[in-house]
Amino acid sequence: xxxxxxSPQSLIILEGKNCTLQCNYTVSPFSxxxxxxxxxxxxxxxxxxxxxxxxxxxxxxxxxxxxADTKQSSLHITASQLSDSASYICVVRDQAGTALIFGxxxxxSVSS
Amino acid sequence: NAGVMQNPRHLVxxxxxxxxxRCSPMKGHSHVYWYRQLPEEGLKFMVxxxxxxxxxxxxxxxxxxxxxxxKEGPSILRIQQVVRGDxxxxxxxxxxxxxxxxxxxxxxxxxxxx
Numbered sequence: 275x276x277x278x279x280x281s282p283q284s285l286i287i288l289e290g291k292n293c294t295l296q297c298n299y300t301v302s303p304f305s306x307x308x309x310x311x312x313x314x315x316x317x318x319x320x321x322x323x324x325x326x327x328x329x330x331x332x333x334x335x336x337x338x339x340x341x342a343d344t345k346q347s348s349l350h351i352t353a354s355q356l357s358d359s360a361s362y363i364c365v366v367r368d369q370a371g372t373a374l375i376f377g378x379x380x381x382x383s384v385s386s
Numbered sequence: 387n388a389g390v391m392q393n394p395r396h397l398v399x400x401x402x403x404x405x406x407x408r409c410s411p412m413k414g415h416s417h418v419y420w421y422r423q424l425p426e427e428g429l430k431f432m433v434x435x436x437x438x439x440x441x442x443x444x445x446x447x448x449x450x451x452x453x454x455x456x457k458e459g460p461s462i463l464r465i466q467q468v469v470r471g472d473x474x475x476x477x478x479x480x481x482x483x484x485x486x487x488x489x490x491x492x493x494x495x496x497x498x499x500x
Contacts, residue, residue, distance in 0.1 A: 378427060
């Protein structure tokens with residue numbers, strides 16, 4: 275069964291600190307992996323999208339890594355800001371279907 | 387350059403009533419996707435539509451749920467005879483061409499069934 279598991283479930287950090295969120299997936303064959311940011315009460319917004327041949331991709335203070343062999347991805351946030359408080363969702367698309375498979379997300383709280 | 391628009395943002399229905407959720411895709415987008423997010427759960431795919439066609443409805447419950455994307459007007463997700471378990475956030479996304487492309491999400495409709 276295609277699954278996407280994220281850890282930790284929630285995380286609290288101080289403003290200015292770095293953090294890393296994890297994503298493990300069992301989707302195979304694999305097409306691409308995306309990280310989304312979802313603010314409370316809003317729809318998800320794309321941060322990065324990576325194909326199986328890409329190892330890392332950055333978007334400002336967000337850096338995503340992908341290891342297609344171990345089926346793991348991480349999202350690293352540098353110098354966190356209060357506005358980074360949100361749910362971060364790992365999403366995987368398989369080669370066969372049209373659907374995206376979503377993880378449950380990691381809820382990040384950045385405090386001052 | 388408006389993004390994906392959904393209305394209403396919040397909808398309250400009593401058990402047995404009908405719920406109609408609307409989604410207007412981004413300008414120039416002809417592909418629409420509906421997702422459901424139950425409390426404490428990840429988004430789950432429901433249906434993928436192009437103008438006047440249902441492409442993939444593998445995530446749609448077999449009964450009470452239907453979706454359409456007419457030639458003119460928004461996409462509609464219709465839930466008949468709602469039950470408490472239908473309470474969730476329903477998100478619509480759109481893309482310019484096929485689902486291989488980037489999907490842009492709307493703000494969601496939060497359905498509460500009393």
